[in-house]
Amino acid sequence: MKDILRVPLFTLMLFCLAAIAFVTLYILVARHHKFASALEKICVGLLFFTITSSSGVSPGFFRKLHPVIFLNLKTTAPTIIGQIAIYSGMVLLLFPRLSKTTKKTVNVVIKWILGDPFFCLFLLLMTLSPLWSQTPEFAFRVIGCMWAITLVSMYVGKQYSWSEIYGLLRWLTCLVALWGVVKTNPSSDGCWTGILSHKNPFSFQMANTASLWILYAFKEPKYRYLSLFITLIALVGLLKGCSGASRVLTVILISFWMYLSVLKRLPVKWAFVCFLLFLVGSICIAIVVLNNLEAIVVDGLKKDMTLTGRTNFWPLIIDRVNQNSPVFGYGPGGFWQSWRGLEDPAYGITDVKSGFVPTHSHNGFIDILCELGWSGLLMFILSFFNNIFRGIKYLIKESFPESALSLYLLTFMLMTNLTEGGLFGIGTYWCWYVVLSVKLSLNTTAKDRQQQH
Numbered sequence: 509m510k511d512i513l514r515v516p517l518f519t520l521m522l523f524c525l526a527a528i529a530f531v532t533l534y535i536l537v538a539r540h541h542k543f544a545s546a547l548e549k550i551c552v553g554l555l556f557f558t559i560t561s562s563s564g565v566s567p568g569f570f571r572k573l574h575p576v577i578f579l580n581l582k583t584t585a586p587t588i589i590g591q592i593a594i595y596s597g598m599v600l601l602l603f604p605r606l607s608k609t610t611k612k613t614v615n616v617v618i619k620w621i622l623g624d625p626f627f628c629l630f631l632l633l634m635t636l637s638p639l640w641s642q643t644p645e646f647a648f649r650v651i652g653c654m655w656a657i658t659l660v661s662m663y664v665g666k667q668y669s670w671s672e673i674y675g676l677l678r679w680l681t682c683l684v685a686l687w688g689v690v691k692t693n694p695s696s697d698g699c700w701t702g703i704l705s706h707k708n709p710f711s712f713q714m715a716n717t718a719s720l721w722i723l724y725a726f727k728e729p730k731y732r733y734l735s736l737f738i739t740l741i742a743l744v745g746l747l748k749g750c751s752g753a754s755r756v757l758t759v760i761l762i763s764f765w766m767y768l769s770v771l772k773r774l775p776v777k778w779a780f781v782c783f784l785l786f787l788v789g790s791i792c793i794a795i796v797v798l799n800n801l802e803a804i805v806v807d808g809l810k811k812d813m814t815l816t817g818r819t820n821f822w823p824l825i826i827d828r829v830n831q832n833s834p835v836f837g838y839g840p841g842g843f844w845q846s847w848r849g850l851e852d853p854a855y856g857i858t859d860v861k862s863g864f865v866p867t868h869s870h871n872g873f874i875d876i877l878c879e880l881g882w883s884g885l886l887m888f889i890l891s892f893f894n895n896i897f898r899g900i901k902y903l904i905k906e907s908f909p910e911s912a913l914s915l916y917l918l919t920f921m922l923m924t925n926l927t928e929g930g931l932f933g934i935g936t937y938w939c940w941y942v943v944l945s946v947k948l949s950l951n952t953t954a955k956d957r958q959q960q961h
Contacts, residue, residue, distance in 0.1 A: 530597070530601065533547070533601055534600075534601055534603075534604070537601060537602060537603075537604050537605055538604035541605075544602065544604065544605040545605070547601070547602065548602055548605060549672075549676065551598045551602065552660065552664060552676070553676060553679070553680060554573070555573075555657070555660060556676070556680055556936055556939060557570070557680055557683060557684075558570045558573045558574050559574060559575070559576075559657065559934055559935050559936055559939070560680070560684055560704065560713065560935070560936050561704055561709040561712070561713060561930060561935055561936060561937070562709060562928065562929055562930025562933055562935040562937060563704065563705040563706070563709065563930075563935065564576065564704075564705075564935065565684070565687075565703045565704060566693070566701075566703050566704065566705060567691075567703060572587060572590065572591065573591060573594065574934075575591075575653040575656060575657065575934050576653070576934050577591060578591075578649055578652070578653055579646070579649055579650060579653065579841065579934075581847065609663075609666075609667055610663070613666075616662070616666050616946070616950065619949050619950055620662075620945070620946050620949045620950070622949070623898070623945075623948060623949025623950075624891055624894060624895065624898075624945045624948070624949055626887045626888075626890040626891035626894060627887070627888070627891035627894075627895075627945050629887050630880070630884060630887040630888050630891060631658070633836070633880055633883065633884050633887065634651060634654065634840060634880060634884070635651060635655075637651070637836065637837070637839035637840060637842075637879075637880065638651065638839060640833070640836050640839065641838060641839030641840075641842045642838065642839075642842060642851075642853070643839075643841075643842060643845065643848075644839075646841060646842070646845075647839040647840055647841060647842055649841075650839075650840040650841040650934075651840055653934050654840060654934065654938070657934060657938065657939055658938075658942050660939070661938075661939040661940075661942035661943050661946070662942060662946050664676075664939075664943050665942065665943040665944070665945070665946025665947040665950070666946055666947075666950060669910075670910040670911065670913050670914075670947065671910050673913060673943065673947070674720075674909075674910055674913050677720065677913075677940070678720050678721065678724060680936075681713060681716050681717040681720055681721075681742075682717060682721065682738050684702065684703065684704070684710075684713050684717065685702075685713070685714060685717045685738065685741050685742045685745055686738075686741060687702065687703050688700065688702025688703055688704070688710060688713075688714070688745050689702070689741055689744060689745050691703055692748065695707055697750070698750075699748065699749055699750035699751075700745060700748040700749050700750075701749075702745060702749075707749045707750055707751055708749075708751050708753070708754070708927070708928055709928065709930075710745065710749050710751075711745070711746055711749030711750070711751030711753075711754035711755075712751070712753075712754050712757065712924045712928065714742045714743070714745040714746040714749060714754065714758075715742075715746060715754045715755075715757045715758040715761060716761070716920060717738065717739070717741075717742035717745075718739050718742040718743055718746065718758055718761075718762070719758060719761035719762050719764070719765070719916075721735045721736075721738045721739045721742065722735070722736070722739045722762060723765050723909055725739065727909060743758075746758060753794065753927050756793065756794050757794075757920075757923050757924065760790045760793070760794070760919075760923060761916070761919070761920065761923075764786070764916065764919055765909065765912070765916075767786055768903065768908070768909075768912045768915065768916075769908060771783060771900075771903070772903055772904055772908055772911075772912075774904070775904075776897075776900055776901050776904055779900045779903070779904060780896070780897055780900045783896060783900055783915065784896070787919065787922060790919070790923060791922075791923070791926065794923065794926065818870050818871070818927060820859045820860060820861055820862075821857055821858065821859050821864075821866055822869070822871065822874060824857045825854070825857060825869055825874055825877075825878065826874065826877065828853065828854065828857065829843075829877055829878055829881065832853065833881060834881055834882055835881045835882060835883055836880065836881040836883060836884070837876075837877065837878055837879045837880040837881035837884060838853055838878060838879060839879060839880075840879050840880075840932075841879070842878075842879060843875075843878035843879060844866075844867055844868055844869075844878070846867065854866075854878075868929045869929055870927060870928055870929060871925065871926060871927065871928075871929065872921070872924075872925025872926075872928070872929050872930055872931025872932065872937070873885060873888075873889075873925060873931065875929045875931065875932055875933070876888055876931065876932045879932065880932075888932070891945070892918065892922075895914065895918060895944060895945055895948055896915065896918060898914075898948040898949075899912075899914040899915040899918065899944070899948060900915070902914065902948060902951055903915060913944075914944040914947065914948055917940050917941070917944050918944070921937055921940070921941060924937075925937070
């Protein structure tokens with residue numbers, strides 16, 4: 509194939525065909541609204557699928573598309589140029605639609621700032637972090653990638669309805685599940701990793717898939733058998749992923765939908781309190797099952813008594829941050845820098861008992877602490893609670909289950925980031941958090957619309 513591409517005539521023909529296809533699609537986007545909308549969703553879905561979870565999917569083509577290649581010091585120039593060309597081509601192709609859908613961007617930003625000021629302060633802190641980072645050039649790279657996916661996520665939150673977001677999320681998880689059981693990619697211990705980098709993210713996505721599709725089976729009886737089939741596939745992947753935490757998470761997420769259907773009938777304040785109790789109870793159950801009941805943990809869920817050593821090195825990470833940069837942290841991507849050798853801020857942090865050397869905190873909130881300090885963590889936590897409260901208000905006023913999607917995403921993010929990372933990084937955890945933050949800021953409920961008229 510490479511020899512053929514070196515033939516000038518063939519290369520010219522290929523270029524002409526690509527140009528004709530591009531112009532044709534551009535004209536269709538400009539003239540047909542439905543086609544433009546469908547193509548836009550494909551492009552958004554491609555990006556979100558590429559950066560699934562915290563590390564992205566593993567097939568080679570998608571690895572080349574992942575924005576994280578900009579952070580790899582060994583990435584070649586042709587790969588970077590190719591990725592820029594692909595994403596720039598997508599934006600140019602969708603330009604006729606974007607020129608119409610981005611007209612009220614300033615108003616959207618203002619409403620977002622007023623609706624979620626703590627998260628906007630968090631973004632400001634992230635943007636300014638190169639000022640105190642030990643590696644400012646690398647921090648600029650990370651921030652550039654973060655803002656790129658943040659802008660796309662802002663657009664999704666502005667442009668798409670909750671029903672469309674639910675559909676996008678559902679089909680993305682379905683693709684991960686179906687592809688994952690075809691390409692099982694077992695690790696050395698025989699546990700499936702699917703198209704993700706590790707069994708834990710894969711298992712968490714299987715829990716996500718099962719809980720989303722089992723709800724859809726009841727919501728849309730017309731597609732019940734399809735939904736139950738996809739749920740079954742996800743449960744097979746869940747069992748083969750060998751993650752005890754994901755099995756507990758599946759039970760929590762499925763019971764979550766039933767709990768919210770009851771919560772919807774309560775006043776806002778009581779619903780908020782009850783939802784917090786649900787989160788606290790879920791965390792306690794997870795800790796009890798995964799950390800204290802030895803018979804269940806060791807024999808049933810195949811875990812050790814220290815969350816696979818996490819509790820051994822978490823105090824070391826927090827102490828390191830408190831000693832050197834407690835207020836503002838080390839900046840995005842500034843703490844775990846093994847390529848710096850002895851100058852790595854995380855140098856020497858290991859699990860003493862097993863000798864395991866972590867490459868990240870295995871906790872999304874501790875990762876935020878490392879990168880943006882206690883101030884950044886405080887801003888994010890305040891934003892998190894603010895979005896829970898706004899999500900409760902929207903749940904009570906609008907139709908179920910789409911109105912509960914923001915609360916579902918917050919619960920999923922919280923539970924998965926207790927033992928894994930990705931909450932703040934180039935991945936879909938971050939994308940969905942931006943989407944729900946913007947969406948909750950812009951939502952006009954049916955009751956509000958009636959009052960306006």
